[in-house]
Amino acid sequence: xxxxxxxxxxxxxxxxxxxITLNNVQxxxxxxxxxxxxxxxxxxxxxxxxxxDSSGIALLLNLKSIATSLAKNIAFQxxxxxxxxxxxxxxxxxxxxxxxxx
Numbered sequence: 001x002x003x004x005x006x007x008x009x010x011x012x013x014x015x016x017x018x019x020i021t022l023n024n025v026q027x028x029x030x031x032x033x034x035x036x037x038x039x040x041x042x043x044x045x046x047x048x049x050x051x052x053d054s055s056g057i058a059l060l061l062n063l064k065s066i067a068t069s070l071a072k073n074i075a076f077q078x079x080x081x082x083x084x085x086x087x088x089x090x091x092x093x094x095x096x097x098x099x100x101x102x
Contacts, residue, residue: 004049006031012041017048020056032063036072047078057086060096 004018006028014035020028035042044063049056060076060083067074076096079087087093 004028006035009045012039013043013045015045015048017050019051020049020059021051021053022055025055025059028059029062032059033066036063036067036070036074039072041073041075042067043075043077045077046080046083049080049083052080052083052086054086054090056083057090057092057096061092064095 004016004020004024006014006016008014016028032042032044042063044060060079064074079096084093087096
């Protein structure tokens with residue numbers, strides 16, 4: 001099973017890759033919080049996520065909550081179709097949208 005990784009692409013652009021599961025979501029959340037503490041905004045590309053259960057949606061919602069509490073901007077890009085389906089079934093799709101996008 002590929003592990004999940006979070007790495008910087010450039011500037012405020014980061015990429016989450018691999019499998020997001022209950023086993024690794026707490027570590028990813030801690031990494032995401034550290035990133036948010038160190039910069040004004042975070043653009044998180046999810047195009048390399050190969051698997052996610054509902055833990056992945058919980059991760060994104062928690063990161064958004066942390067960003068809001070720190071008065072930081074966060075945007076999720078290229079959310080995989082399966083994660084979009086889980087968000088839709090959970091009625092949280094609108095919470096993951098970037099309202100400031102042009």
